[in-house]
Amino acid sequence: MGYDILSKVIELTDSTDALEKRLKDVANLLAHAFAFDQCAVYLSDQDKHVLTLAVAVGSKRGCQEEYKENEGLPGLAIKKGSPIFATQSKPPNETWQGILDKGTNGFKTVVCYPIKDDWLHGVLYLKNKEKKAVTLKEKKLLSVIVLQLATAIKNYQCIINLRDINTKMKDMQDRLVNAEKLLALGEMAASLAHEIKNPLVSIGGFAKRLSQQMNLDSPHMSYVDRIVKEVSRLEKLMDGIVHFSKDESYVFLSEDINIIIEEAVAFFEDDFKRNGIAVVKELSLHVPKIDVDRQHLKLVFNNLMTNAIQAMEKGGTLTIQTYQEGSWIVTEIHDTGGGIDPNIISNIFNPFYTTKETGTGLGLAITHSIITNHKGIIEVNNNIGVGVTFVIKLPLSDKEGRILKAS
Numbered sequence: 001m002g003y004d005i006l007s008k009v010i011e012l013t014d015s016t017d018a019l020e021k022r023l024k025d026v027a028n029l030l031a032h033a034f035a036f037d038q039c040a041v042y043l044s045d046q047d048k049h050v051l052t053l054a055v056a057v058g059s060k061r062g063c064q065e066e067y068k069e070n071e072g073l074p075g076l077a078i079k080k081g082s083p084i085f086a087t088q089s090k091p092p093n094e095t096w097q098g099i100l101d102k103g104t105n106g107f108k109t110v111v112c113y114p115i116k117d118d119w120l121h122g123v124l125y126l127k128n129k130e131k132k133a134v135t136l137k138e139k140k141l142l143s144v145i146v147l148q149l150a151t152a153i154k155n156y157q158c159i160i161n162l163r164d165i166n167t168k169m170k171d172m173q174d175r176l177v178n179a180e181k182l183l184a185l186g187e188m189a190a191s192l193a194h195e196i197k198n199p200l201v202s203i204g205g206f207a208k209r210l211s212q213q214m215n216l217d218s219p220h221m222s223y224v225d226r227i228v229k230e231v232s233r234l235e236k237l238m239d240g241i242v243h244f245s246k247d248e249s250y251v252f253l254s255e256d257i258n259i260i261i262e263e264a265v266a267f268f269e270d271d272f273k274r275n276g277i278a279v280v281k282e283l284s285l286h287v288p289k290i291d292v293d294r295q296h297l298k299l300v301f302n303n304l305m306t307n308a309i310q311a312m313e314k315g316g317t318l319t320i321q322t323y324q325e326g327s328w329i330v331t332e333i334h335d336t337g338g339g340i341d342p343n344i345i346s347n348i349f350n351p352f353y354t355t356k357e358t359g360t361g362l363g364l365a366i367t368h369s370i371i372t373n374h375k376g377i378i379e380v381n382n383n384i385g386v387g388v389t390f391v392i393k394l395p396l397s398d399k400e401g402r403i404l405k406a407s
């Protein structure tokens with residue numbers, strides 16, 4: 001009898017059916033083969049420390065849906081780590097030998113096996129209305145059967161986990177493919193921008209020549225002017241796209257930040273005069289040299305000063321300060337252009353965000369990426385109705401030229 005039942009249990013638990021169906025078939029088999037009125041299998045939830053009824057066959061009387069891992073006879077079997085066999089002449093009422101277990105109501109014999117290997121997987125719970133003895137042979141057979149049940153439950157959970165991992169891997173693979181697509185798109189955008197820029201330069205050059213040769217009162221003058229302006233905007237846009245798409249290399253050399261600022265200010269001298277902008281420089285003579293990429297940093301100051309000039313078309317004051325603050329070299333660029341609308345301030349560093357008719361929306365996005373590549377920080381202090389201060393913090397380097405980790 002023992003071998004037949006065991007091979008049948010193995011056959012049932014090894015099927016490809018859902019776990020519940022397999023457990024139900026086994027429970028039916030056991031109730032029948034061992035002549036019990038009720039056979040239930042509870043599964044353990046390791047996180048919640050509860051046993052939940054998975055299947056129950058035979059008499060439905062008193063079958064609890066859930067046990068805490070320390071509750072009732074299943075709880076006792078788990079605690080002992082070995083099966084419980086109990087019989088008594090009178091069916092108990094809610095308690096069984098002092099243990100509260102409503103599930104024993106109306107049964108004179110109960111058998112409770114923990115289903116476990118290295119882990120607890122659940123409990124096999126057999127009950128009979130009449131008093132009955134379980135032979136040693138039957139006990140041994142049940143011990144082997146619960147081991148087989150433990151293996152089946154573990155394998156099933158492994159498969160579920162594997163499926164889960166597989167889904168996650170597929171998801172990651174999809175995202176990787178998307179990232180590659182984006183990269184390819186970026187490269188395509190860069191080469192397109194490059195291709196477009198060359199004819200643009202010619203168009204802009206010829207339009208400028210045309211405007212120089214035209215009479216100032218020519219009716220076509222405004223058209224030519226428009227071409228020049230739009231072409232220059234498109235050129236800047238193409239430069240920006242190229243900047244974002246290609247992995248630009250940085251050359252970090254020890255530089256005096258004050259000199260880079262002086263050069264940037266000199267570059268805009270005419271614009272400051274034309275717009276009636278006073279420039280106040282408060283550059284600390286004590287700032288040490290830092291490792292920066294000169295060309296990229298120049299672009300940062302150009303972008304910030306261009307924005308300041310555009311914000312102060314009717315005049316104002318541009319104040320530039322440099323100073324050391326701990327392990328940071330700080331540059332503040334302050335304008336009196338009226339500040340930024342608080343409703344849009346969260347967008348200003350986004351690529352292509354612009355409030356200007358001829359803007360590219362790339363100046364601050366590029367500035368941000370350059371400062372980040374220097375392991376620096378850029379902050380904006382907005383004084384509505386007054387002006388904006390952009391604060392750039394760049395980390396000091398040590399004597400060997402390594403950028404110090406800013407505190």
Ligand SMILES: Nc1ncnc2c1ncn2[C@@H]1O[C@H](COP(=O)(O)OP(=O)(O)O)[C@@H](O)[C@H]1O
Nearest residue numbers: 307308311348354355356359360361362363364
């Ligand atoms: N100094 C400033 N004063 C007021 N607004 C500014 C200033 N700097 C930037 N902004 C706002 O941030 C937006 C984005 O700036 P930017 O990235 O340089 O692009 P663009 O100058 O081409 O518009 C601007 O359109 C403007 O609305």
Ligand SMILES: [Mg+2]
Nearest residue numbers: 306307363364
């Ligand atoms: Mg700008």
